[in-house]
Amino acid sequence: MIHNRCECGIRNRMLILSQMSQRLVDAVQGFSPIDTNKEPFSFLNSVSWRCQMMEQHLHHHPYHPLFLAPPNEQIFDAAIGESDTPLSTLVSREPAIATQSDEQQTLQKRRITTNLKIDSMWELSKSATREGIETLYFMNNQRKAIIARQLKAIPIFDLSLSRILTELNEGFDLTKMYFSSAVENLTRHGIDQLLNLEKNSGSNRTPARFSKEIKKILIDSFIRKSPYPSETEKERLSRLCKLDYKQVSVWFANKRMRTKIHTPTNFHDYSTGKTPISADSPTSNFASEFTSNHTSAVRSEQGSFSGSPFTISSVDSEREGSFSPDNSPSPYLMDDAISGVPKSSLDTSQAKFGHSLAGAYPSSCEQPLNRLRENWAVCDDILGSQSSGSHAIPSIRSSTKAEKVTRSMDTNSRIGDMTNTNLASRPATDKNMSTICPLSSGGCGKTVVANQHMTPVGKTSVIHRPGFPIDQDAPASLDTYSFKYEISQDEEKCETTRTPGTFIYQNSSA
């Protein structure tokens, strides 16, 4: 059943990460005591010290689960009755206890205790989910932020992921993993590393071709936003397409290579602030990725607005006010990938997640995650932090429409500070000019700016899709301007749905 020690270690660690995340989130948001009768804390029953310390910290520091550091080896030994020194004595000295135990003895003890526990963990390990890991990833980032800002504390254990992987081959300490390096240093890369090992273990790693829907999403981002997506964008895409972060990175790298685009030109890199050298000079030919049968689509794409392409349907006939923006050819040829993405693309059956992770996105993860995020504001208040905008909360999975509007406006405001030159140079003196349109959320896209002659009216719903045009050249002669859209992409939920509707702009001077 157990193929190898490393595999078990990874599975167990994943389980722990996913399960503890919920329990810790519950403890954090509700200040509830940790139930030592439930997993994963029941594993610590034999190590009573840790449980006592947890509850003690919990009492004095409501947010303590985010602060806890692990005990050292000596305390662990005492807790399981393998030390001559009374546990109480050691605890009273904590954390200023020097590790005295012999390294080899410690390792051996660790192996023994680990082996005893691995078998019982095996079945449970199947419930490990990416969601759980990422929840913890989020939490850990917040914890680090608090520590850095408020406590200026240094984690007792600060092992690297490579060290952990080494430990996995030698047997690892289940009781230490809670707050050890896998937690301390859990990174996006680390998550994928663990998951990749999980996915690749015991099966062929035949690279599956991505589905058409996934390719559409990726190409859409590639063309509409940037061939050099930011980390945020890659994470969004990885969630949306249910691919690994690395797979998204590889895809973009391959895409750049195979389209012979070696120099960013007609896009703005929001992650780095780098601005393209030229707005309309494709650097090179477009090779095999895009062939002649895509020409019509290219033409259609060129019909969109300069510098801020639509992300709605690419079918021209579906647009009502036929704006014919000028020139600025996109350097990125494209196929029909920008058309609507059916919701079926999000079916787990289409996803590349196989093995035990297939379809493992329990809704139970969402609620504690939301609670944590909501609670985070409270934490900030209590801790006196005013830098809530810098927390980079990855997503809010269930928010009201009003909240989304507020959030999207806030997003736009922030993006507006770092947007491209079109926006930077746009005057904002006139009320009817440079209106930040509340109808769209930004994501990594461009700020939505109403035409200087147009004021958005009508629909007040949120289109979670960037790309509403910065129609600098919109003719003032038009009384109204409208266009249809048919895609609503909710970045919060990483869902894309078809929501037919029409935007109507009315000439405010008419």
Place this chain on the structure above:
DNA sequence: GTCGATGATTGAGT
């Protein structure tokens, strides 16, 4: 079997 497309890997450079 050939060949193109494409996901993934590797190594060097930054």
Place this chain on the structure above:
DNA sequence: ACTCAATCATCGAC
């Protein structure tokens, strides 16, 4: 950590 460039490995069409 990210990118490029080369390359490998696999799949599917023919």
